Amino acid sequence: MTQRPKRGPDSAADTRHARKRSSSLTRERVLDAAIHLVDQHGWRTLTMRRLGHELDVEAMALYRHVADRDDLLDGIVDRIVDTMDDDPQVLTTPEHGWQDFLERLAHGFRRVALTHPSIFPILVSRPPQAPWLRPPMRSLRWVEIFLDGLISEGFGDREAVAAYRTFTSFLLGYLLLEAAVHADEGQHEPTGGRDELASFPHLEHLQGELAKNESEREFAEGLAHIMERIRRS
Numbered sequence: 001m002t003q004r005p006k007r008g009p010d011s012a013a014d015t016r017h018a019r020k021r022s023s024s025l026t027r028e029r030v031l032d033a034a035i036h037l038v039d040q041h042g043w044r045t046l047t048m049r050r051l052g053h054e055l056d057v058e059a060m061a062l063y064r065h066v067a068d069r070d071d072l073l074d075g076i077v078d079r080i081v082d083t084m085d086d087d088p089q090v091l092t093t094p095e096h097g098w099q100d101f102l103e104r105l106a107h108g109f110r111r112v113a114l115t116h117p118s119i120f121p122i123l124v125s126r127p128p129q130a131p132w133l134r135p136p137m138r139s140l141r142w143v144e145i146f147l148d149g150l151i152s153e154g155f156g157d158r159e160a161v162a163a164y165r166t167f168t169s170f171l172l173g174y175l176l177l178e179a180a181v182h183a184d185e186g187q188h189e190p191t192g193g194r195d196e197l198a199s200f201p202h203l204e205h206l207q208g209e210l211a212k213n214e215s216e217r218e219f220a221e222g223l224a225h226i227m228e229r230i231r232r233s
Contacts, residue, residue, distance in 0.1 A: 102230070
């Protein structure tokens with residue numbers, strides 16, 4: 001009769017440690033580790049196996065806290081949007097007029113995009129909580145804050161909804177582009193040398209201007225234009 005080999009003390013200790021690590025997991029820890037992983041290596045590297053390795057647990061242990069990869073991605077998005085609550089510059093009610101209220105909100109979303117540029121595309125592409133929600137302001141709570149703030153400042157229902165659509169369209173287009181550029185900074189070498197640029201005289205002459213980072217000024221100017229458009233509507 002074949003006997004099973006006895007497990008040594010090191011093996012038993014490893015098992016106890018693995019169980020301890022697994023039992024100390026929470027959904028918040030899993031999501032924070034996933035956010036860190038995506039921030040460092042990009043969202044395409046996010047797998048349950050890789051995340052389990054980051055947390056030093058078996059991948060199966062993660063399923064006690066996230067149902068599947070879709071639940072993981074939705075949890076990441078919710079956790080990132082929730083950081084707006086900790087932004088001291090963002091107001092949940094207008095204190096200095098609706099324009100100041102929206103400007104603070106816009107800059108808050110921009111800080112989210114630039115802090116987590118590899119995650120921002122996930123934020124704008126995940127299915128929203130309701131089909132009529134528009135990214136990046138995709139949570140019911142933040143849309144309620146937006147609409148309540150404008151209506152409290154004298155906007156009618158139609159005007160508040162129109163402002164929501166205008167505001168989110170601006171944020172989506174601008175921040176998605178800026179986040180993509182920010183995520184790629186320093187990761188790619190120029191593909192063309194002087195000889196290649198010589199075939200494109202305008203590009204060769206203006207490459208210094210084209211390479212300037214004017215994103216903060218452009219965002220402020222674009223936001224001012226949107227504020228004026230909302231005021232006139």
